[in-house]
Amino acid sequence: MSETEKNPEVEVNASTLTHDQLLEQLSAVASDTPIRVTGLDANNSGVLSGLDLSADLQIDSAIGSYAFMAARQSAIVVAGNAGDGCGHSLQSGSILVRGDAKNFLAAYAVSGYIAVHGRAGDYAAYGLAGADVLIRSRCGNGVATRMSGGTLVLGNGCGENLGEGMTGGIIYVRGEVGSVAPNVQASRLKEAETIRLSLMLVRAGIKTTYEKFQVYRARSEKAIPS
Amino acid sequence: MSLLDEIVFSSSPMAPLPPVPKPAKTSFSLGGKENLRPLQIGGPWMVCNTSPSQAAAKWSDLCTRLSDRGLLLECPVNALEKLPVASIPRRLFRQSVGTSLILEELQSADIVEVTCQHKESGSWGWPPEVDSTASMQDWLASVRHVIGKNTPFGIGVKSGIDQASIEAICNWPIDFVSLRDDGPIELFVDSITRMRIHFHERSKDKPILVRTSNKRADHLLKILSLGASAVTIDGLLADLWQSPSSSPSQGGFFGSQISSSTQAKKTCQVQETLDSLSVKLQEAMRNSGCETLKDLTSSLRALTPTAARLTQIPLLSQ
DSSP: OOSSOOOOOEEEEOTTOOHHHHHHHHHHSOTTSOEEEESOOTTOOSTTTTOBOOOEEEEOSOOOTTTTTTOBSOEEEESSOBOTTTTTTOOSSEEEESSOBOSSTTTTOOSSEEEESSOBOTTTTTTOEEEEEEEOSOBOSSTTTTOOEEEEEESSOBOSOBTTTOOSOEEEEOSOBSOBOTTEEEEOOOHHHHHHHHHHHHHTTOOOOSTTOEEEEETTSOOOOO | OHHHHHOOOOOOOOOOOOOOOOOOSSOEEEOOOTTOOOEEESSSEEEOSOOHHHHGGGHHHHHHHHHHHTOEEEOOGGGGTTSOGGGOOEEEEEEETTSOOOHHHHHHOSEEEEESBOTTTOOBOSOTTOOSHHHHHHHHHHHHHHHOSSSOEEEEEETTOOHHHHHHHHHSSOSEEEEEOOSOHHHHHHHHHHHHHHHHHTTOOOOEEEEOOOOOHHHHHHHHHTTOSEEEOHHHHHHHHTSGGGSGGGTOTTOOOSOHHHHHHHHHHHHHHHHHHHHHHHHHHHHHTOOSSTTHHHHHHTTOHHHHHHHTOOOTTO
16 A cells, blocks of 8 residues: 555445445456445444455545454555544455544454554554554554554554553554553664564655654563564 | 252153154244344254363264254364264354454354453453444444354353343344353343343344253253253263263274274264253143244243243243
């Protein structure tokens, strides 16, 4: 996913479709054709949950709660804000939210990539289990609670209790952190980790350097040797 | 167990035991009203807490018997990989809240239960990411999209569930409820009857699947009479697995080293247990004048005036 996206060629108006009808219409489009989905708003919950389709999707509006739950393969761009639980249990593919995301962003996401250009609410990356998550603006409290794997990048700090119950994975933070859970320790960014972090920033279309980032990981997990 | 012991089925003159009933040829439906998906199961028994390693060499026999009778089995999908297609029973998958959704299991199961018990801590509660009843509706709808539109899907709760939660469950778009017998028997009996009464009063007879480790067949029948639609028989089967012949050293998981005579004997034991339950069930049904399995739960509830008095169950026969 990058800032230079292809122009959508097919438009699907979801305003009068059921969830199943929307999936059917999306499936009917050739796999290499970008799709623009219109007619959704913040009241639509569960948008494209269970989606299993290799496609480039652009959603021109905000979306409601639990969008893209356990989705696979698709590269999705949301122009507006996202509700609670966006990208819950994501299996693969990518999601880019250009606006803000509410609570429980990327909860239990197994694989794939989720980026938010705006802010995220409380409990972002709750139970994160392997996916890569990037949040450019500030996050709320309880970020990375019970995180067991994957990578979390916070571009502008977070609130209280970062990493409560965290057992695995790695967190990169730039900016102020309200407080860190006792089971999490901070460390300096190692040389080997800079490539990983740079790739995630580039993928979200963010031009910055990695020098100001701090690294957090569970105390039980060993640091990558420099 | 005293509360269940107090419940007495209608006494009948001593009659010869009825012949062992044949396995159900066609499954019967539970629920399915209000555009919800019916549970197609062959009888009110299910096996939910028996692992392949526990049953060892008798696992395939168990699966075959359950498959023949159309009964439910809870197990991971890989536990059935080596079985012939005809021996694969209807499979229930239980997904815990507070964990990633396991797509392969969810989308290959015949029935899905999302249990409100957290996998790691063992504590009970709604999903952490849900903060209101309205949010739970959205969450359930999203999980429904992930599972697929045709697979029955329910919520698992435990004894002691409060009235507000029962009211909420009653209105949620789920196909059944699973109730765990956890804690004092009084709490369990109270929970199942309150739930059944509540559903009955609102004309939403969602099936209630009961998970219990109870080892007594008469108690299992009484649990059905209290309002359960199906009940686990793992407690009854547990003794079969503990015999020396089932140890891994004499055959192991899916092993075939066990002698044919012993194999046949143990096969009979699995079958005998299921047959014995069927006989008792048939007997109870005959006493109540019930001819088919279709109205099993409602008919059995009418059998238990003591239970009704104890728990104020509305008798459907009245």
